[in-house]
Amino acid sequence: MAALNESVDVAALAVLRPGMPMAKVQAAMGSAWKPLAAHKGGKIDLLENSHGFVAWIDENGFIGMLNYDHRFLRPVEGIAMGMKIEQLRAAMPSLEIGDDIPMMRGVRMGVRHYPEGYTLRIRLTLETVNEIGFSNPAAEYPEPTEPPYPAAAGIPGAPFADxxxxxxxxxxxxxxxxxxxxxxxxxxxxxxxxxxxxxxxxxxxxxxxxxxxxxxxxxxxxxxxxxxxxxxxxxxxxxxxxxxxxxxxxxxxxxxxxxxxxxxxxxxxxxxxxxxxxxxxxxxxxxxxxxxxxxxxxxxxxxxxxxxxxxxxxxxxxxxxxxxxxxxxxxxxxxxxxxxxxxxxxxxxxxxxxxxxxxxx
Known part of the structure; x- marks a missing residue:
């Protein structure tokens, strides 16, 4: 598993944007890539826990959404995880930062709309960047199917005693x-x-x-x-x-x-x-x-x-x-x-x- 993750091009992941073809995601993921699973509805989360990266592919094979969380260690659009709100404002003056989200004290969202039609959202917790996302509001995603569950077999717990x-x-x-x-x-x-x-x-x-x-x-x-x-x-x-x-x-x-x-x-x-x-x-x-x-x-x-x-x-x-x-x-x-x-x-x-x-x- 570690060897697979070593082939991931983190720099290439950081510059992905909505509207790019799925092939760009595949190339950036290297040997960690697996074909789209029909039950995921276009979601690619293979690097979610190892790199903090998730992508969604729309019905036409283009990136519809991207999400980078606190585990993603590369700057995205010039914004790095852990950046303080003052640094964020200096790095992206056009970002509109709202007040605390209702019922989520200490959590704020920064929003920027791009002429290409997609939106950037930056989540701040206690005025610190911990999540970055892009989305195309016009994207439509495939309907997820039922996961292909393997048949249960053997005695309970096998190959373990407990x-x-x-x-x-x-x-x-x-x-x-x-x-x-x-x-x-x-x-x-x-x-x-x-x-x-x-x-x-x-x-x-x-x-x-x-x-x-x-x-x-x-x-x-x-x-x-x-x-x-x-x-x-x-x-x-x-x-x-x-x-x-x-x-x-x-x-x-x-x-x-x-x-x-x-x-x-x-x-x-x-x-x-x-x-x-x-x-x-x-x-x-x-x-x-x-x-x-x-x-x-x-x-x-x-x-x-x-x-x-x-x-x-x-x-x-x-x-x-x-x-x-x-x-x-x-x-x-x-x-x-x-x-x-x-x-x-x-x-x-x-x-x-x-x-x-x-x-x-």
């Missing part, structure tokens, strides 16, 4: 645009065989969606594309199972990591919630692991020294913090060795009395 671990992996694949589940409403319609209104039906688990995802076919090829795994209640996949889940219970907690070694190209592992202590020995099979963040506890800290590709380790844990801040302890020796190797380390307490001590770095 079906909830499979949801975590599916969330990673969704974020990387390696799989496409359509919208939560589209998946619900597919599994229930009828139209679904999630505004009224999304407040409970949908067993049919949960079963489908638990038996979603995962090939070895797909598993090798997984580079990041995050145990976090904010994961993309959960809104497909329980659309308005508030994250306040343990229904999606992971209790067994068996099978995670199949994601052999993993580079980032983050445990924020929804899982207990991580036995770091479980991670030894990941020969490319670079980033590790542990906020739910960890066992066998010494095993960190057996992860040769690590670049950064972050730990949020009272017990480990207490030990690592004492000279000569086993944990301190481990983290000192990591620092000597050039690994960035950060260990912080969860709870502490005043005055609060600093992080160990």
């Amino acid at each position: 079906p909830n671990l499979k949801l975590v992996v599916l969330s990673s694949l969704l974020d990387a645009k390696q799989i496409d589940l359509g919208t939560p409403a589209q998946l619900a319609t597919h599994v229930l065989g009828r139209a679904v209104d999630l505004e009224s039906e999304g407040y409970e688990i949908m067993p049919e969606a949960q079963d489908y995802l638990a038996r979603y076919p995962l090939t070895n090829e797909l598993l090798t594309t997984v580079e990041e795994i995050a145990f976090d209640g904010g994961g993309s996949v959960y809104r497909y199972v329980w659309h308005f889940w508030d994250g306040e219970d343990d229904v999606f907690n992971v209790t067994d990591l068996s099978g995670i070694e199949l994601c052999r190209n993993l580079k980032s592992f983050s445990a924020i919630s929804m899982i207990g202590k991580i036995d770091i020995r479980t991670l030894l099979s990941f020969g490319r692991l670079e980033y590790l963040s542990l906020s739910t506890g960890a066992d066998h800290i010494e095993t960190l020294l057996g992860l040769p590709t690590l670049k950064e380790v972050r730990v949020l844990d009272d017990e480990i913090y207490d030990e690592v801040t004492k000279v000569g302890t086993p944990a301190r020796r481990v983290f000192d060795t990591l620092k000597d190797r050039g690994v960035r380390v950060w260990v912080h307490w969860v709870s502490a009395t005043e005055p609060t001590p600093p992080a160990f770095e």
Whole structure:
């Protein structure tokens, strides 16, 4: 996945405009390009999470809309993400900046109309640019079809022992645009065989969606594309199972990591919630692991020294913090060795009395 993204021409993405042919988008995306998916209605979002870029192609094969969010690091029309409102006004005096949007305090929009017929909109949050978009109001887009869902197969959770671990992996694949589940409403319609209104039906688990995802076919090829795994209640996949889940219970907690070694190209592992202590020995099979963040506890800290590709380790844990801040302890020796190797380390307490001590770095 990373290799595909390296071929993206970000400079070419930045100069795309409504009215240009789709071929311009294809050329800028390089090997990350995939043919238009009929169920997307002209939307191209393959670079949404990696580059903060989305395009829409109209019925005639021309760009109708473009959106660049805070993750897009190249200036667009001379405007850069993070630019303050004073800088924005100086860079584009013709931009009309409105007041705060009703019900969205601190959010303002800047608008400029171009003679070619399209409109530029710049979103500012707390007077800072964080989104840039172009649109052609005359563009019409193809009607989206139903997504081509593969048939569910196998036992729930396979190839993992814990079906909830499979949801975590599916969330990673969704974020990387390696799989496409359509919208939560589209998946619900597919599994229930009828139209679904999630505004009224999304407040409970949908067993049919949960079963489908638990038996979603995962090939070895797909598993090798997984580079990041995050145990976090904010994961993309959960809104497909329980659309308005508030994250306040343990229904999606992971209790067994068996099978995670199949994601052999993993580079980032983050445990924020929804899982207990991580036995770091479980991670030894990941020969490319670079980033590790542990906020739910960890066992066998010494095993960190057996992860040769690590670049950064972050730990949020009272017990480990207490030990690592004492000279000569086993944990301190481990983290000192990591620092000597050039690994960035950060260990912080969860709870502490005043005055609060600093992080160990």
